[in-house]
Amino acid sequence: MGETIYSVVRSFSKYKSIIDGLTSDDITPNRDQCANLFSGSLKEYKGLFSSDKCEKGMKFLSFLKENVHSYKIADGCQYIYHWIYTDVLSKNESTHNIFTFYNNLMEAYDEYDVDTCKNHIEHIKKIIISKLDKLMELYKYFNQISSQIESCSCAKKCATLYNDYLKICHEENDQDFCNELENFKTSYENRVISLVCDDSLPKTLPSVRGNSFIVALTSCIVILSISFISFMLYKFTYLGSMLHARIIKKKIWNYIYKEPHEILYNSNMSNISSENSLYNISYNSTEYS
Template sequence: MNEEIYEVVKTFPKFSEFLNSVTTDGEINIQGWCENIKQEYSSYVYYDIENICPVVIRYLTKLKENTHEYNTKEGCNYLYYWLYEKAHKNNADDLTFTLYKSLLSNFGDYQSEICTFNVDKITGDIFQKLKDLYNLYDHFDKFQKKETCNSSTCNCAQECVDIYNKLEDSCSNDSYSSFCIELDKFGHKYNEHMKDNDTCEHTLKSVRSFRKNNLQVILLPPISIILVISFILFILYKYTPFPSWLLLRIKKNKRTRNYLNDESYQLLHNDKSRMDNSQNEPYNIEYHSVHDS
């Protein structure tokens, strides 16, 4: 999931709005649903279980009811991110993962299961990258909707530029990682949108790609293969009877070719002689016939 989750971060702003809209949904009766979870995690100070569990139950219920509008896998990835955000400062990686699985299991006790696919644990490093991508898309989403950031719509675009440029060091040595590929996709999306935008005169209209046409990356695999093959041939030549065997093999093949060539030549020569003789026979017969008459 660590690679896949970067691909769905662009949908997180949408699911954030979705979660906020169902938080106070009084139509969903959750009485008794969270009692086991509250007891199990009552001693964990990192989470406000009493408030988190009802939100999760409402969120999963509405997500299940709206699969025609919301992608389940994307929604479940956001839920895991949202839970992690609640306690990331406490380095509670294992606890968050366990709580996420427990909440899904608890939901499955009352309704058919959702979020049944496997997930990997989010670590602090992965979370920070997810958060950076999320902030990029969140500000970009607000800019597209002409909402304000610090009293100005253009500030939303400027925030995108600032966050994007801040991440250059993250991709300087590994520009083809899943994170940097998604970052590059955002850059293309931003540039495409700003190309036809005539507002925000003081905001950068395009950001540069961190993924360069790196000849080292392109040429490294074939060069490595050539070096490995050369090394193997050197070892074979230096420390094994391979050269002698190869030389004998070449000589044998050469003798075989010479023999075949001689045979072919002899066959062609014999065929030609037979053809010449056969062509002369009619004339001889005709000559004798005339002479006899």
């Protein structure tokens, strides 16, 4: 299905390993920066963002800038957006509040290291964070699938989540979310094909297009086929000639029937008109005599 605004979720695992691997020695140099941030423009968020998490986030952004040839800054900026939602705000804030918090944090961070994520703000704004989180959960189990039989439970979890999210796709008609599910379907089927599990593990997943696409396509084909066959029968067969002759015959009879009736109707109307004229003359003569 190609790239979507949610495609970045496929690479989130490597960014998660980076931020999870940061030690206290790595984040200590950012302590003063965080203190300054939350005593200034981000003062209202101080209760939401612990010093430890702030320092981790600052170090992660610096890491992205220092390793621009190995990692995509755009992907890293989208990961930190999801990280704020799950690890900082514990999924308790609305999408608007999360984006506002993220945007304010990036603007404050730019005072120390300009433009790390600033160019990607508009793209991130389009992301529905709750759906990004659902896809993140899907890929979390997917990345645990290997060729070993222990992976069967993870694969089953993927199939269950996929079917749950498929309902959301159909209900809310989010094209990017639906397309990313279709991308996942392809990846899943390629990976589980070699798994040896019991029959309860589906080796294929339903398409986001569902049966409605097949029904619509079938209906179009049937309608076109009927139209084509009808045209061919009418144009090139005895049945078509017979129908054509009957239509011509009916038109002739209609004309024959219609013509005398119109003549009779016009004649009657003329007689009525003449009688009315005579009556008017007689009436006028009587009135003035």
